[in-house]
Amino acid sequence: MTAPVRTRTSSELIQAEEPVLAHNYHPLPVVVARAEGVWVEDVEGRRYLDMLAGYSALNFGHRHPALIDAAHRQLDRLTLTSRAFHNDRLAEFAERLAELTGQDMVLPMNTGAEAVESGIKVARKWAYEVKGVPADRATIVVAADNFHGRTTTIVGFSTDETARSGFGPFTPGFRIVPYNDLAALQAAVDETTAAVLIEPIQGEAGVVVPDDGYLTGVRDLTRRADCLFVADEIQSGLGRTGRTLAVEHEGVVPDVLLLGKALGGGIVPVSAVVGRREVLGVLRPGEHGSTFGGNPLAAAIGTAVVELLETGEFQRRAAESGAVLREGLGELVGKGVVGFRARGLWAGVDVDPAIGTGREISERLMREGVLVKDTHGSTIRLAPPLTITEDELRCALRSLEKVLAA
Known part of the structure; x- marks a missing residue:
């Protein structure tokens, strides 16, 4: 009988990359194995809401x-x-x-x-x-x-x-x-x-x-x-x-x-x-x-x-969901968010530096099942796939609120 192939854990895969990959990136410690729409799954089966969309490369979601x-x-x-x-x-x-x-x-x-x-x-x-x-x-x-x-x-x-x-x-x-x-x-x-x-x-x-x-x-x-x-x-x-x-x-x-x-x-x-x-x-x-x-x-x-x-569908969805995103971020101003800039489904969110750096906020959101990326200082970017639903978007905003409050 053929021995089953052993799947390495996220931690093992991250450690395996260290000596063989050039260090031109500093990724979050999540190892994605599968994805569909706005959701990705790591090798252990944990699911995350993708709020980065490959820097807009995934405007239509994963595997449209x-x-x-x-x-x-x-x-x-x-x-x-x-x-x-x-x-x-x-x-x-x-x-x-x-x-x-x-x-x-x-x-x-x-x-x-x-x-x-x-x-x-x-x-x-x-x-x-x-x-x-x-x-x-x-x-x-x-x-x-x-x-x-x-x-x-x-x-x-x-x-x-x-x-x-x-x-x-x-x-x-x-x-x-x-x-x-x-x-x-x-x-x-x-x-x-x-x-x-x-x-x-x-x-x-x-x-x-x-x-x-x-x-x-x-x-x-x-x-x-x-x-x-x-x-x-x-x-x-x-x-x-x-x-x-x-x-x-x-x-x-x-x-x-x-x-x-x-x-x-x-x-x-x-x-x-x-x-x-x-x-x-x-x-x-x-x-x-x-x-x-x-x-x-x-x-x-x-x-x-x-x-x-x-079809114009995705432009319309970005405009309509963008209004939800701006409203939600506006409610967080003064509650850990010191300012933000947004157009459509794209936002730069400035977090109070006393709460954490952009990297630290990204790591905390990752633990809540939401993937984002920092830019400079205490700023994070939100750019989900244009296929995201309002419920999914509000879920991500609630996670951000929880992380800021913690």
Whole structure:
């Protein structure tokens, strides 16, 4: 008789990771083995309400049936060709994504950081070929406290010393200004400016929502200065804020959109640069590429994601449940919460430092069966799947209230 396979415990698995995994993350001590919808289960069978949703990669919840079905059907047919050949799934994905976002062309990539890097290359190429900036003098204006990824180029214009320190020398050509400050942005833009690259809502900084009119001001300024408005919607886009895109809250249409995370449905990494034809049209064969970018499996899943968003259901759910989230957090202000910022189903919650750090609050919530993630200091982020019910959301808020009171 074959001996049964012994399943290691959470503690054993965490200890096994220590000597063999690079320490680039500091995860909470929970080992997830299964998931469905808004719930995850660890190897011992304990269930947790997922209030992070993979930093918005799981906007549609874990293992959404339509997305899993699309993946299964494509796995039985074709997974990869590279872009050396055409595949039968890419055209529909590109057409429908462009239509969903109101843009003309799509550059498919894999990860969010790849989309940002690609957007930077496109903006510089546009500056030289269309705007007429002298060779190698193009500049891009970015915001302080940004988070666009962790490649060497991107961390070079980060103001987070944890992400930046020890990784220089850095790529030149970036100017950093305060976020939500149009006067500072105006002062930084000149004839060499290729683009202004910002997050419509700063996620890693603690879900920082700019003042009304800021995004409109950025759009107006970039038009006057003949430079591109590049909006990083990798975390804020695809339903999270109650609209398909966060820029829609001000009726703004950027020149370039950077998308990722939820575009892969929590199944495979899928990202895209989406923009006007006169911008993305500057690329020619051989100037940029990706072996896996636009692969048929990714395109099939991405198309299924677009189909879900085309219904408007998830945007509506994020808006309606977001109202419940804001109401619940408002009731906790003065009871351990010192402030919060929220839009749709996305919130940054500032906890009284006397109660604990963001990490400590996250660990206490984990013990109550709720998974969240800290950002900086005593701030935690809430970003549940858009499929969460009001009862589940109120359950998470009650757990937060209990942890704060304890």
